[in-house]
Amino acid sequence: MIRLIDIYKSYDNGTKALKGVNLRIDDGEFVFLVGPSGSGKSTIIKLLTAEIAPSDGRLMVNGYNLNNITPRQVPYLRRTLGVIFQDFRLINKKTVAENLTFGMRVVGATPREIRKRVPYVLELVGLSKKKDMRPDQLSGGEQQRVAIARALVNNPSMIIADEPTGNLDPQRSLEIMMLLERINELGTTVLVVTHEKELVNRFSKRVVAIESGRIISDGTGGYYNNETTI
Amino acid sequence: MRQRFNFTYFLSEGFHSIFTHGLMSFAAVCMIVACLLIMGSFSLVAVNVGGMLGDLEQQNEFFAFVDETYSQQQVMDLKTRLEQVPNVKEVTFTSKSQAKEDFAEKYEGTENAAMFQDLPDEVYRDRFGIKVVSIEQFGATVKAVEEVEGVVNTRAESEVANGFVVVRNVASGVAVILVVMLVVMSLFIIANTIKLGTFTRRDEIAIMKMCGATNGFVRWPFVFEGMLLGLAGAVLAFFLQWGVYGLIGQAITSSDTIRLITVIPFKNMALEVLGVFAGTGLVVGVGGSMVAIRKFLQV
Numbered sequence: 083m084i085r086l087i088d089i090y091k092s093y094d095n096g097t098k099a100l101k102g103v104n105l106r107i108d109d110g111e112f113v114f115l116v117g118p119s120g121s122g123k124s125t126i127i128k129l130l131t132a133e134i135a136p137s138d139g140r141l142m143v144n145g146y147n148l149n150n151i152t153p154r155q156v157p158y159l160r161r162t163l164g165v166i167f168q169d170f171r172l173i174n175k176k177t178v179a180e181n182l183t184f185g186m187r188v189v190g191a192t193p194r195e196i197r198k199r200v201p202y203v204l205e206l207v208g209l210s211k212k213k214d215m216r217p218d219q220l221s222g223g224e225q226q227r228v229a230i231a232r233a234l235v236n237n238p239s240m241i242i243a244d245e246p247t248g249n250l251d252p253q254r255s256l257e258i259m260m261l262l263e264r265i266n267e268l269g270t271t272v273l274v275v276t277h278e279k280e281l282v283n284r285f286s287k288r289v290v291a292i293e294s295g296r297i298i299s300d301g302t303g304g305y306y307n308n309e310t311t312i
Numbered sequence: 313m314r315q316r317f318n319f320t321y322f323l324s325e326g327f328h329s330i331f332t333h334g335l336m337s338f339a340a341v342c343m344i345v346a347c348l349l350i351m352g353s354f355s356l357v358a359v360n361v362g363g364m365l366g367d368l369e370q371q372n373e374f375f376a377f378v379d380e381t382y383s384q385q386q387v388m389d390l391k392t393r394l395e396q397v398p399n400v401k402e403v404t405f406t407s408k409s410q411a412k413e414d415f416a417e418k419y420e421g422t423e424n425a426a427m428f429q430d431l432p433d434e435v436y437r438d439r440f441g442i443k444v445v446s447i448e449q450f451g452a453t454v455k456a457v458e459e460v461e462g463v464v465n466t467r468a469e470s471e472v473a474n475g476f477v478v479v480r481n482v483a484s485g486v487a488v489i490l491v492v493m494l495v496v497m498s499l500f501i502i503a504n505t506i507k508l509g510t511f512t513r514r515d516e517i518a519i520m521k522m523c524g525a526t527n528g529f530v531r532w533p534f535v536f537e538g539m540l541l542g543l544a545g546a547v548l549a550f551f552l553q554w555g556v557y558g559l560i561g562q563a564i565t566s567s568d569t570i571r572l573i574t575v576i577p578f579k580n581m582a583l584e585v586l587g588v589f590a591g592t593g594l595v596v597g598v599g600g601s602m603v604a605i606r607k608f609l610q611v
Contacts, residue, residue: 131522154526157525157526157527160522160523160524161523165522171518173515184520185519187318187321188520188523188524188525189523189525232523
């Protein structure tokens with residue numbers, strides 16, 4: 083569960099990225115966070131992953147109070163989150179399966195756990211047959227599937243996807259969104275940060291719109307419906 | 313959940329990284345070898361001179377001549393007072409007649425033998441042979457003894473001792489300065505080697521951190537890399553030092569002019585040298601990697 087209560091964030095250069103953001107995302111939800119460039123979307127992601135700390139306000143993520151989280155606790159917070167990026171961030175010198183293995187190994191998973199979990203997740207994202215290929219031998223959509231698989235491999239309670247379809251064509255983008263929807267149906271909370279309005283409107287999900295550091299709408303049924311429930 | 317320490321993973325990653333940046337690793341090892349060799353050479357010179365000084369301390373003795381008007385009782389009192397002088401280790405009394413016998417024995421069989429045998433006892437004087445604790449205070453001790461009432465004068469040959477003291481002090485001083493300079497340089501080179509590794513793997517590190525890797529998990533492979541580089545340098549330097557020391561020792565002992573200098577066999581010090589080299593290599597390697605990785609952990 084995510085709770086942002088009256089969150090403010092100012093950077094050292096004086097930029098006020100967030101100005102009193104209130105947001106609650108419950109377990110099992112699928113939420114789109116939309117807004118133009120510079121609206122504060124990426125700042126919210128960085129706050130949620132504890133890359134940066136809020137200037138003011140209260141912030142809770144998956145049971146961790148990020149206002150007073152210690153550096154030692156940060157890795158354990160991140161293990162409850164699976165993060166997906168626009169540029170995939172895969173290790174090209176490793177195969178698809180090795181990328182997943184790597185994701186599990188860094189959190190101390192045993193070889194037995196790895197052997198059990200990796201094929202299951204590859205099956206889930208439809209990449210079982212490409213497990214021995216390297217990411218640079220795959221299409222963009224497939225690479226993003228690998229990134230999703232890596233995000234899922236440690237069984238996080240929440241997936242945070244930062245512009246996951248930014249580098250993909252419309253058809254691949256739709257496939258990725260459908261995959262994320264399926265993952266959500268299996269019980270994982272999903273937060274998708276995007277500015278692709280058409281894609282958002284194809285799904286009947288909760289949409290939180292942010293602009294100039296403030297949430298301007300929060301509702302279900304598409305970006306353009308303006309069904310504000312703040 | 314506490315993460316287990318995956319020794320084989322860290323070691324293999326560290327080992328792999330050494331070969332990925334082969335040239336820099338080679339440069340780092342060479343630097344460590346050079347540093348340890350220079351440090352070791354100066355230290356071994358200091359140790360050898362120290363050993364010779366120790367021998368000198370055992371042998372070096374100066375004489376304090378006693379006032380001729382002193383009675384036997386006064387001479388015994390004087391001995392007690394001399395023993396109380398700082399840095400005096402041992403005081404041995406030699407009477408006039410004993411001194412005469414010693415001389416006669418010393419020159420027996422030489423052309424001067426008859427000259428010493430015919431001399432009356434009065435030509436000689438009662439004396440104390442005095443040994444010192446530390447040869448570095450030899451001159452000061454002689455001076456202090458001269459000031460003791462009842463001592464007429466002294467005879468001391470302090471030039472040799474002073475020469476060794478100077479050599480030892482210079483060697484030790486130079487060794488300390490060089491060690492500090494070279495350790496800093498080695499740290500810098502190792503840190504740069506590791507930094508290169510962390511730079512090429514910065515994306516990987518960012519992924520690791522995003523997946524929830526602890527700082528320790530990210531740091532350990534680089535620490536192992538530094539450790540391996542440091543140890544490799546130490547082992548190489550040890551064998552090179554052994555060879556160089558052996559060659560120089562052999563040259564000294566086979567030389568007619570400088571064979572008076574005694575060289576401590578390397579085998580007698582091998583364990584200590586290996587220990588110091590390995591310790592220094594480890595400190596430099598681990599220290600360098602810690603310095604290098606610090607920045608990349610702030611993700």
